[in-house]
Amino acid sequence: MTNLASHQTASLNTAAIASFAGDIPGLAGDLRSDHAGEAGAVAIYIGILAVCRDPEIRQFATAHLATEREHLAHMEALLQPAQRSLLLPIWRVAGWLTGALPALVSSRAVYATIDAVETFVDQHYEDQVRKLPSDGPGGVLRSLLVACQADEVHHRDEARGARPGSDGILLRSWQWLVEAGSALAVSAARRI
Ligand SMILES: [Fe+2]
Ligand SMILES: [Fe+2]
Numbered sequence: 504m505t506n507l508a509s510h511q512t513a514s515l516n517t518a519a520i521a522s523f524a525g526d527i528p529g530l531a532g533d534l535r536s537d538h539a540g541e542a543g544a545v546a547i548y549i550g551i552l553a554v555c556r557d558p559e560i561r562q563f564a565t566a567h568l569a570t571e572r573e574h575l576a577h578m579e580a581l582l583q584p585a586q587r588s589l590l591l592p593i594w595r596v597a598g599w600l601t602g603a604l605p606a607l608v609s610s611r612a613v614y615a616t617i618d619a620v621e622t623f624v625d626q627h628y629e630d631q632v633r634k635l636p637s638d639g640p641g642g643v644l645r646s647l648l649v650a651c652q653a654d655e656v657h658h659r660d661e662a663r664g665a666r667p668g669s670d671g672i673l674l675r676s677w678q679w680l681v682e683a684g685s686a687l688a689v690s691a692a693r694r695i
Pocket of ligand 2: 544621654
C-alpha cells in the first residue's frame with residue numbers, strides 16, 4: 504500500500520478508535536461507510552474478473568483487487584462485526600454488478616466505471632481526512648485514510664490513462680449513475 508508502514512497501523516484497532524471517536528463527529532458512521540465501500544470495491548473487481556476474458560482488463564482488475572483487499576482488511580480491524588453495515592450483502596451485490604455489467608460491454612466501459620468510482624472515493628476520503636487530527640491515534644487513522652486515498656487516486660488515474668479520447672453520452676450517463684449510487688450507498692451505510 505502506498506506511503507504506509509505497517510507499524511503505523513498496528514496500533515490501530517477498535518479500542519484505539521473508541522478512545523477518540525467521541526471527539527470526531529460522525530466517525531463511527533464514516534468508518535462504517537469506509538468498510539462498506541471497501542467491501543463493495545472488492546466485489547467490483549470480483550465481478551469484472553467473473554465475466555471478462557480480456558487479458559489487459561484482467562491484469563488491471565487483479566492488481567486493483569489485491570489493493571482493495573488490503574484496504575478492506577484495514578477497515579475490518581477498525582470495526583467489530585456488530586459495528587459494520589447491516590446492508591453488506593447489498594453492497595456486495597451492487598459492487599459485483601458495478602464491475603460485471605460494464606465488463607460485459609467493453610474495456611472502455613470498465614475503465615470509465617473505475618474512473619467514476621474512484622473519483623467519488625477520493626472525495627469521500629478527503630472529507631474524512633479533513634476532520635482528523637494530525638497526531639495521536641486520530642493521526643494514525645488519518646495516515647491510513649490518506650494512504651488508502653492515494654491508492655484510489657492511483658486507480659482512478661490508471662483508469663483515466665487507459666482510455667484516451669472522450670466518453671460517449673451513454674457512458675457518461677452510466678458514470679453519473681455510478682457516482683449517484685455510490686453517494687446513496689455511503690449515506691445509507693453511515694446509518695445502517
Ligand atoms: Fe479501496
Ligand atoms: Fe480503489
